[in-house]
Amino acid sequence: MSEPAPAGLNTLSVGTDGPRVAFLHGLFGQGRNWTQIAKALAGPDGTGARCLLVDLPDHGRSPWSEEFSFEGYAEAVAATLAATAPGEQWVVVGHSLGGKVSMVLALTRPELLASLVVVDIAPKDYGDLDRFRGYIDEMLALPLDELTSRADAEARFREPDPGVKAFLLQNLRRSGTDWSWQANLALVAADAARGSDSDIAGFPDLAGRSWDGPVTWVAGGKSDYVRDADVADMRRLFPRARLVTVKGAAHWVHTDAPAVVVETLRRVVRALG
Numbered sequence: 001m002s003e004p005a006p007a008g009l010n011t012l013s014v015g016t017d018g019p020r021v022a023f024l025h026g027l028f029g030q031g032r033n034w035t036q037i038a039k040a041l042a043g044p045d046g047t048g049a050r051c052l053l054v055d056l057p058d059h060g061r062s063p064w065s066e067e068f069s070f071e072g073y074a075e076a077v078a079a080t081l082a083a084t085a086p087g088e089q090w091v092v093v094g095h096s097l098g099g100k101v102s103m104v105l106a107l108t109r110p111e112l113l114a115s116l117v118v119v120d121i122a123p124k125d126y127g128d129l130d131r132f133r134g135y136i137d138e139m140l141a142l143p144l145d146e147l148t149s150r151a152d153a154e155a156r157f158r159e160p161d162p163g164v165k166a167f168l169l170q171n172l173r174r175s176g177t178d179w180s181w182q183a184n185l186a187l188v189a190a191d192a193a194r195g196s197d198s199d200i201a202g203f204p205d206l207a208g209r210s211w212d213g214p215v216t217w218v219a220g221g222k223s224d225y226v227r228d229a230d231v232a233d234m235r236r237l238f239p240r241a242r243l244v245t246v247k248g249a250a251h252w253v254h255t256d257a258p259a260v261v262v263e264t265l266r267r268v269v270r271a272l273g
Contacts, residue, residue, distance in 0.1 A: 008062070008063055008076070008079075008080070009054055009055060009056070009057065009062045009063075009076055009077065009079075009080045010031070010054075010055040010060055010061035010062045011031060011052050011053060011054050011055070011080065011084070012031050012032055012035070012052075012053040013050070013051070013052055013053075014035065014038040014039055014042050014050075014051040014052075014053065015038070015041070015042025015043075015048070015049050015050045015051050016042075016050065017048055017050065018042070018048035018049040018050055018269070019048075019049050019050070019091060019114070019269050019272055020049075020050050020052070020081075020084075020085055020088055020089070020090045020091065021038070021041065021049045021050070021051045021052070021090065021091045021092075021093060021265070021269065022051075022052045022054055022077070022081055022090050022091070022092050022093065023037070023038060023051065023052070023053050023054065023093045023094075023098075024054055024056060024077065024092065024093065024094040024095070024097075024098030024099070024101050024102050025054075025055075025056065025059065025060075025095060025096075025097070025098050026095045026096030026097045026098055026099075026252075027096060027097040027132060027188070027200065028059070028132075028135065028167070028168060028171060028183055028188075029059065029060075029095075029096075029097075029098075029167070030055050030059055030060030030061075030170065030171075030182075031052075031053030031054045031055045031060060032053055032060075033053075033167075033254075034051075034053050034093075034095075034254065035053065036254075036258055037254050037258060037261055037262055037265070038051035038053060040258070040262040041262060041265050041266065041269070048269075049091075049269055052080075052081070052084060052090075054077060054080060056073055056076075056077070056097070056098060056101065057072070057073055057076050058183060058184035058187055058188070059182075059183050059184075060182065060183075061182070062076075064184040064187070065184070065187070067187070068187060068188075068191055068199045068200055069199070070100060070101060070104045070199070070203070070204050071104060071108065071204060073101045073104070074101050074104040074105040074108055074109065075108075075109075077101060077102075077105055078105060078108075078109040078112055081112050082112065089111075089112060089113060089114035090112055090113055090114060091113075091114055091115045091116075091117065091265075091268055091269060091272070092105060092106070092112075092113055092115075092116055092117070093117040093119065093265065094116075094117070094118055094119065094121075095119040095120060095121070095252075095253070095254065096119070096120060096121050096225070096251065097121075097200065098119075099118040099119055099120070099121035100121055100123070100203055102116060102117075102118060103116070103118060103123050103203075103237065103238075104204060104206070106211040106213065106215075106238070107206050107209045107210070107211055107237065108206070108209070110211050110213065113211070113213055114213070114272055115213060115214045115215070115216070115268050115271070115272065116211070116213060116214070116215045116216070116238070117215075117216045117217075117218065117264070117265065117268055118215065118216070118217050118218065118241075119218045119253055119254065119261075120218065120219055120220050120223050120225045120226060120251050120252075120253050121225055121226070122225065122226050122227070122230035122233065122234060123203050123230075123233055123234060123237055124203055124230060124233060125201065125202040125203055126201040126202070126225075127196050127198075127201060128192070128194075128195050128196050128198050128201050129188075129191065129192040129198050129200060129201050132188075132192065133192055135159070135164070135168055136185070136188060136189050136192055138157060138158050138159055138168070139168060139171075139181060139185055140185065140189060141158070142156060142157060142172075143156070144178075144179040144180065144181075145179075147179045150169075150172070150174070153169060153172055153179070154169060157169060163255075171183045171185075188200065209237070210236065210237050210238065210239065211237070211238055212238075212239055212240060213238075213240065214240050214242075214268075214271065215238040215240055215241040215242065216241075216242055216244060216264060216268055217234060217238075217241045217242065217243045217244065218244050218245075218246060218253055218261065218264060219243060219244070219245045219246070219253075220245075220246055220249035220250050220251055220252075220253045220256065221245050221246055221247040221248055221249055222248060222249060222250045223249070223250050223251045223253070225251055226243075231243065244264060246260050246261070
């Protein structure tokens, strides 16, 4: 059942027994994007885990913020985890934007984490949101006041890749005859307009902090988000980081290679003893 967490972020729980595992999605995603992975991890054939699929601020059914901040996102997640399971530690899994949030969480609230899994992102400034600018422009161009149905929206949306189209249009919501974007598109568009000064594309300077807990760093073999040059910075922040490269997978590693991701997470959970 989906319900607001006590701290205000919307969550979905999967599984009833085992270690706590929280999933943080990427830009324009939502917690339920990880449902398949969570069910496999929590199910009878899995390790056994209590999974929490979190909608980050400005995404899914979670509240919007007035300005973007990795530290603000991380603190909202920290409050949600602490309220959901007081005194317990979590395996935190973060992809892309969620991966950066999870790293900031480990560096600022280390007492909450037993282990960290970072999926296809590095702790660096990517310069701008050019990778996502086309998606942002497509979403802004969709004439919400003219839409008659979801099929109409799909026909008008220009994205040629059916997978990407479905991923982005999951953010489209209807209330009566009114349509709106569930994600805080205005905030992301304003950040993208800043070009190389984008906060979302960057990574905060956390004054030399590091976290010495276990970190599994998962990279897509066909993705360019993680490069050899990123290893030194990752291990400066996370000395115990272990890089796992998934052959044939692009940026959405958990979509391209779900079985590999599930097995990787099973090993992480089992290592907790």
